[in-house]
Amino acid sequence: MDHIGDDHGGHDHAGHGHGHGVSDYYLEQLLTVFVCGAMGLTAVLMYAFGRLDVILISALRPWVLAGGVALLVVTAIRAVSLWRSVSANAADTGAAGHVHGPDCDHDHGPEDHAHMPGGIYLKTIPLMVPLLLFVMGLPSSAGFSKENIDSRLGKAVDIGEVKDVAAKTGDVLALDFGELNMSAYDPGKRDAYEGRRVKVEGQLKKVSEKEYELFTMKMTCCAADTIPLMARIKSDIVVPQSQFPDHQWVSVEGLLQFVEIPAKKMYLPVIRIGGKSGLGLQKIAAK
Amino acid sequence: MFRDVQDFVLNFSSILWEALPFIVLGAIIAGILEELLPQTLITRLMPKAALPAVMIGGALGLIFPMCECGIVVVMRRLLRKGLPLSCCVSYMLAGPIVNVIVLFSTYVALDPHYGWPAVALRAGMGYSIACVTGLVVHTLHRRTGTAALLKEASLPPPSPKSISLTVIDGPADEEVAPKKSWLKRLDNISATTLHDFMDITVFLTLGALLAAFAKVVVTPEDIQTLTREAPFLAIPAMMVLAVVLCLCSEADAFVAASFTEMSLSSKMAFLVLGPMLDLKLLLMYTRVFRWKLIATIVTCTVSLTLITSIVLHQVYDPLPFTAGGPPPVSSPTP
Numbered sequence: 001m002d003h004i005g006d007d008h009g010g011h012d013h014a015g016h017g018h019g020h021g022v023s024d025y026y027l028e029q030l031l032t033v034f035v036c037g038a039m040g041l042t043a044v045l046m047y048a049f050g051r052l053d054v055i056l057i058s059a060l061r062p063w064v065l066a067g068g069v070a071l072l073v074v075t076a077i078r079a080v081s082l083w084r085s086v087s088a089n090a091a092d093t094g095a096a097g098h099v100h101g102p103d104c105d106h107d108h109g110p111e112d113h114a115h116m117p118g119g120i121y122l123k124t125i126p127l128m129v130p131l132l133l134f135v136m137g138l139p140s141s142a143g144f145s146k147e148n149i150d151s152r153l154g155k156a157v158d159i160g161e162v163k164d165v166a167a168k169t170g171d172v173l174a175l176d177f178g179e180l181n182m183s184a185y186d187p188g189k190r191d192a193y194e195g196r197r198v199k200v201e202g203q204l205k206k207v208s209e210k211e212y213e214l215f216t217m218k219m220t221c222c223a224a225d226t227i228p229l230m231a232r233i234k235s236d237i238v239v240p241q242s243q244f245p246d247h248q249w250v251s252v253e254g255l256l257q258f259v260e261i262p263a264k265k266m267y268l269p270v271i272r273i274g275g276k277s278g279l280g281l282q283k284i285a286a287k
Numbered sequence: 288m289f290r291d292v293q294d295f296v297l298n299f300s301s302i303l304w305e306a307l308p309f310i311v312l313g314a315i316i317a318g319i320l321e322e323l324l325p326q327t328l329i330t331r332l333m334p335k336a337a338l339p340a341v342m343i344g345g346a347l348g349l350i351f352p353m354c355e356c357g358i359v360v361v362m363r364r365l366l367r368k369g370l371p372l373s374c375c376v377s378y379m380l381a382g383p384i385v386n387v388i389v390l391f392s393t394y395v396a397l398d399p400h401y402g403w404p405a406v407a408l409r410a411g412m413g414y415s416i417a418c419v420t421g422l423v424v425h426t427l428h429r430r431t432g433t434a435a436l437l438k439e440a441s442l443p444p445p446s447p448k449s450i451s452l453t454v455i456d457g458p459a460d461e462e463v464a465p466k467k468s469w470l471k472r473l474d475n476i477s478a479t480t481l482h483d484f485m486d487i488t489v490f491l492t493l494g495a496l497l498a499a500f501a502k503v504v505v506t507p508e509d510i511q512t513l514t515r516e517a518p519f520l521a522i523p524a525m526m527v528l529a530v531v532l533c534l535c536s537e538a539d540a541f542v543a544a545s546f547t548e549m550s551l552s553s554k555m556a557f558l559v560l561g562p563m564l565d566l567k568l569l570l571m572y573t574r575v576f577r578w579k580l581i582a583t584i585v586t587c588t589v590s591l592t593l594i595t596s597i598v599l600h601q602v603y604d605p606l607p608f609t610a611g612g613p614p615p616v617s618s619p620t621p
Binding site: 067151225227264 | 290291293294296297298299300301302303304305307308309310311312315318473474476477478480481482484485486488489492493496498499502506507508512532533534535537538539541542545547548
């Protein structure tokens, strides 16, 4: 039987002669296998149950799945090895009260293996948090609270009266919010899009009876990096808030123009709606 | 109260689960390095002089791109394999910035108005700060010795053979080492992988909890409001935000770009310090370094980022406000 501890470089017996029960060692190893296996399984289940949808962009979710599967595979290898080691050790010593020595010949964990009693148990506690949250059904699919989003949006900047621009001919442009936001920073796109009828989807937040913020919360990688992208809706007629409450998802169709906001060092896309062509707002399902 | 808990859980979960696959990857690489990399190979390959070793360490991210979470796990095993401490520190600090994926995402986020100059500035500042910190650590290392700076788990195993091996050409340690079966190696790799995964994930979890709590208290909008009222605080405030938010270095440029009122220098302070130092990294560092070394790294990275950002602000700010406006924030390319 090999002396695993000396081989894998994680721990060197040569320099010190410590003693602790082999049962403690196996208990630590079993706990490690259990916690790592549980983390791997939770990662897989987070993916399978769609719990990652609200916290990660779609491109990163398969990575979590792959990480979970890899962790499960490594854990399985380790579990089999431990089981073989226990069998061999039992046959070798026939006793549970074995004490390590430089000439002992059984599996041994890596370095830093809890020379302080209870270290492994303390480590286990924080790792139970994500597992516990999963069992509790968290994070929920609701995403950030409305209050959090409102605080991220901040107070709507006053854009004053918006001058009319000449309408351009052409089909209605369907823009995603990213493109709308991008165009505000690009002089060429501003020239090209200003005066065009556009269709954009986003969420509403009331500024006044005839003015609403149109926003979306953009996630680059994970929910922690979410930032608000904003535009403004100016209506010629009163928008009934009973039909269009705050945070309602809508499709907006109207005339696009850009208003310079010197205090913010930016141009804000403004969509003019109402008038002869109707309100230009349509409720849609949340995205 | 309930909504705060809801936001807290969302922030915590997103930070943790985003980092998890990279920790697993780092732990597997660490297991393979521990098992298969000959103990003296790195020592033989690396230059003996501190400056070139540190400079090579700072550029290793171009060859081995790792995010800041995974790099801590790998770096600990490289330390055990004899990579000089100063070189490890420069790799750990520069690696999450000076790598192709991060530099490309920086370009996409800050294009077209800052574009390549911003990429060059981020890479240059990150690399320089990492190298200078590496050299400071080298000096400290010579004065105090390894044991005063590294946790036991990061120390190279004592090997009397290595003394004699330095005068022997060729892979002597491989010749000395007994032959192991592949089953044996697989088991050793799995043992090290699980050990490292658990060891680092504990502190990742604690860091994510801390960051999620801090994010409920401090928001980017608070920072923007503060700097509007006191512009001289822009750079330190963005540095604080970088430490609090714990963002992945592949995503942080998009968040920086959303600060439309901020100068390039304050954005650079955010982009350079964040991958080197944040709440979760600080806790993860405690599994590798002793407090003396952590204090040195924190002091160097914070002070050097502050100084270089102020200098940058004085000599170069290409976009106070032009007709083009600040850069867009709409291209989600992780």
